[in-house]
Amino acid sequence: MTYKLPDTTLSADIVAGWPTLWLNQDYRSGAIQNRDLPVRPTDVLEAKRNWERLAPLLETCFQELKETGGAIRSNLVELQGLRDALGYDSPDYGRLFIKADGDLPVAGSIKARGGVYEVFLFAEGLAKQSCLLSEGDDIRKLAGEQARAFFSNYTIAVGSTGNLGLSVGIAARALGFKATVHMSSDAKAWKVERLLRLGVEVVKHTADYTTAVENARIGAQSDPTIYFVDDEKSRHLFLGYSVAAFELAEQLETLDVRVDEDHPLFLYLPCGIGGAPGGVAFGAKAVFGDNVHAFFVEPVQSPCALVHMMSGSEELVSVYDVGLTNKTEADGMAVARMSAFVAIVMRELLAGIYTVADGDLLKMLLAAYETDGWRFEPSATAALLGPEFIVRHPHGKEFAAQQGIQEKLARATHILWTTGGSFVPDEQFQSFLTQAKAIS
Ligand SMILES: Cc1ncc(COP(=O)(O)O)c(C=O)c1O
Known part of the structure; x- marks a missing residue:
């Protein structure tokens, strides 16, 4: 329009x-x-x-x-x-x-405040829902082998111009999740490389950020093992x-x-x-x-x-x-x-x-x-x-x-x-x- x-x-x-x-x-x-x-x-x-x-x-x-x-x-x-x-x-x-x-x-950016928060909160919620974490348990249990093996069945997905992808990818991998970052054409090459080194799947789009987010959303829709961090709507x-x-x-x-x-x-x-x-x-x-x-x-x-x-x-x-x-x-x-x-x-x-x-x-x-x-x-x-x-x-x-x-x-x-x-x-x-x- x-x-x-x-x-x-x-x-x-x-x-x-x-x-x-x-x-x-x-x-x-x-x-x-x-x-x-x-x-x-x-x-x-x-x-x-x-x-x-x-x-x-x-x-x-x-x-x-x-x-x-x-x-x-x-x-x-x-x-x-x-x-x-x-x-x-x-x-x-x-x-x-x-x-x-x-x-x-x-x-290394303001995105640490949002991306890390949402991924860790999701991990806690998921662990509680699956009885891996109970009331009164030490939250550090989620860094243990059993929790990591459980989290590895799930993927965290996000669309990004670079820094949100970095923060979500780093946080997800730290807990053992798989991660997929849809990058817009503006993303700097070093941000992509850093994610790849962490074992994050990076989908590089030739289009802008809105398109990258849309693709991440569509990819997550039909798969209950994918959690989509929605930068366009997320309260977290x-x-x-x-x-x-x-x-x-x-x-x-x-x-x-x-x-x-x-x-x-x-x-x-x-x-x-x-x-x-x-x-x-x-x-x-x-x-x-x-x-x-x-x-x-x-x-x-x-x-x-x-x-x-x-x-x-x-x-x-x-x-x-x-x-x-x-x-x-x-x-x-x-x-x-x-x-x-x-x-x-x-x-x-x-x-x-x-x-x-x-x-x-x-x-x-x-x-x-x-x-x-x-x-x-x-x-x-x-x-x-x-x-x-x-x-x-x-x-x-x-x-x-x-x-x-x-x-x-x-x-x-x-x-x-x-x-x-x-x-x-x-x-x-x-x-x-x-x-x-x-x-x-
Ligand atoms: C360095 C930097 N500053 C500011 C912003 C803007 O944040 P938002 O997209 O949430 O407005 C970003 C987003 O990625 C960023 O990487």
Whole structure:
């Protein structure tokens, strides 16, 4: 189908592939309490308890989780040299932190929070249903030989642009499941190779992400031994991500960073289908209420959440419908059509969305590496431009005015949620640097 966005300068910029900031006119305070939402703040608490119950099993399965007792956590790091390099030297920008999900153990991206959670929760449920695990049993039993032999009768399937496939594949194989990952044409070769080394079956599609997911879904439909992790609909993925908000709150408190009516908190969250940023934003709203403002960020050619949410349409609008290509170096965000589930949940909870050009992603990747030694993948660097949009862009100023927080901006805290990078092999990283130098 073709879809005509409203006749405005903003729409013209979007269709022309220019970076811009959209403010969500449906954003409203207190929306997290809306009883009609398909997820509730109490679900975030329940997900936290699930993570805690699964932690001993995670610790047993993954050597790298010994230090944290099975928790999958990332650091919160105040911006240092990169602050100047990005032009954020003025006090107008308040305090700036990187939430380094690209360093997350197990899967090296934010997808560890969703994919690992859903696979381990499924394993626990399956074991209980099959009387392999009873009430009061030690959950570490699921890492034993008997459980592994049982899990090997089942396959976990998923469609992915790369990182979700990595996290689901790694988690599934750690418990002894078979795994099939349907990769979109955007997936980087190193992600495919890493999965193959783990014994994951990888189906490479020549089409985009939506097609990869559809194929994974069809493959799972007729076979009860296949469990499909459905990135377009999954509550488990969404809630797995959401628990990150508790971690953030604890880290901010340790650093004595206040979040209250006088000290707003801004989150900048790279968005593909919307599950990861939506889950984190939802969790943050549950924890910080109206004092947090969550913004998604998308590539200029793949702004699927932007075109759908600004359309107000009941039916999903894709980036192709408005004439964009869905071509981007930011593979994790190369998604043409957002999740309908996330669109419904975020309708009144999302503050806005800004877009970034690929060239800027690469330039920031280079700057982050040269200043403070960060190794980001292009998707992750999208988060770095958030403060610029909020503090300097005319729509950012309009947002501050609407919210009555202009005077509070210098006391605000900005969280640049860098979502992937530490697993990127050297050779691939060097090629990003070379590309970035060529355009700098
Ligand atoms: C590095 C990175 N950032 C952000 C995202 C976006 O997550 P979602 O597709 O759930 O919106 C992805 C998705 O794979 C990713 O790999």
